[in-house]
Amino acid sequence: MSSKTKIIVLHMKEVVYTTVFLALAILLLVVFLIMFGSGKKESVKKPAASSTSSAESARYIPGIYTSTISLGDQTFDVQVNVEQDRITSISMNHLSETTAAMYPLMEPALDSIASQIYVNQTTEGLIYGEDNRYTSELLVSAINQALDQARNPSAAE
Incomplete structure (x- = not known):
């Protein structure tokens, strides 16, 4: 049996590319585990931790x-x-x-x-100028429609 020595030539460029791709693959695997692994556990824990009395007293869902x-023929969403x-x-989408x-x-x-609503937490008593009165009324109407969807029916107001 003769053992012959084999010489492998690696170029530095190939080593760097392999290292970078391997690091990206590991990073991607970790991100997937964090996104999909812990999200399910949290969603299972949240309903068990919240009591029904706090859910009933919540203003919004x-x-x-x-x-x-x-x-006109254009539509957009107020979110x-x-x-x-x-x-x-x-926001507008x-x-x-x-x-x-x-x-x-x-x-x-x-x-x-929006800045007034964040402070007051209501759409009542908003102040807007005459130059954008109708635009503001249109937006407030859309915001009220979205908030009507969000209202908790079991909350006492």
Whole structure:
């Protein structure tokens, strides 16, 4: 038996690529485990930890609620994100560039209304200028529709 020595030549470029791809694969595996592994455990634990009395006293059912606004042949959504007792965010979705150009007061009006709603946690008593009165009323109406969907029917108001 003769043993012959084999020489393997590795280029540094190949070693670096292999190391980078291996690190990315491990990182991707960890991210998947965190996303899909712990999410199921938390969702199982949450209902068991919450009591029925706190669920009944909640003002809103937590989630993301939308209301659609139609302007001409264009439509877009007003999205309201709520927690049990507060409104956390209000935004517009699917607003095309054409609609934004045709109705330039939409975004500034929504920002103004949203900041007031975050402070007061209600759509009552909002202050808006005469130059964007109708735009603001349209947005407040859409926000109220989304909040009506979010209201907890068992909450005593």
